[in-house]
Amino acid sequence: MDTPIVTVFDVVVTPWKLVGYLGVLLFAGRWVVQVLATRRHGKPVIPGLFWTMSIVGSGLLLLYFVWGRNDSVGVLSNLFPMAVAIYNVIMHRRAASDRESNSTHRRPARSEEHDMGTLQRH
Numbered sequence: 001m002d003t004p005i006v007t008v009f010d011v012v013v014t015p016w017k018l019v020g021y022l023g024v025l026l027f028a029g030r031w032v033v034q035v036l037a038t039r040r041h042g043k044p045v046i047p048g049l050f051w052t053m054s055i056v057g058s059g060l061l062l063l064y065f066v067w068g069r070n071d072s073v074g075v076l077s078n079l080f081p082m083a084v085a086i087y088n089v090i091m092h093r094r095a096a097s098d099r100e101s102n103s104t105h106r107r108p109a110r111s112e113e114h115d116m117g118t119l120q121r122h
Contacts, residue, residue, distance in 0.1 A: 001068065016068030023060030026053045027081075048092045054085035 001015040030053035037047045058078045065074030 014068075016064055019060050020064035020068060023057045023064060025057075027057030027061065030054055030057065046088075048089065048096070051085045051089040051092060055082060055089065058082035058085060 004012045004014055005018070006013045030050045033053060034046055034050050037045045037050075058081050061078045062075060062082065065071045065078065
């Protein structure tokens with residue numbers, strides 16, 4: 001994985017560097033996803049894809065820093081954001097599950113209860 005693939009402008013590109021570049025692209029690209037979601041909703045929003053991109057990007061960067069560079073600073077700088085992203089994915093999924101169960105077990109509005117009661121009495 002350390003064998004050079006290509007050299008561009010004196011930058012030697014190896015398979016490990018491609019892993020690192022992809023990690024950086026995903027980790028930075030999550031902000032593009034967040035901005036697009038905010039524009040679509042007209043208010044600040046952090047979609048689930050943001051957290052997924054955070055986890056995958058951090059994971060790729062961890063691979064790069066552990067096996068590609070053996071760099072403890074890079075490892076430490078990606079562990080905390082990855083842990084936060086995993087926590088937020090869990091919370092995001094839990095909230096989505098709660099919303100889904102609330103919408104399927106939704107209590108009828110008062111006017112609907114009245115109409116139902118009226119229909120059942122006749």
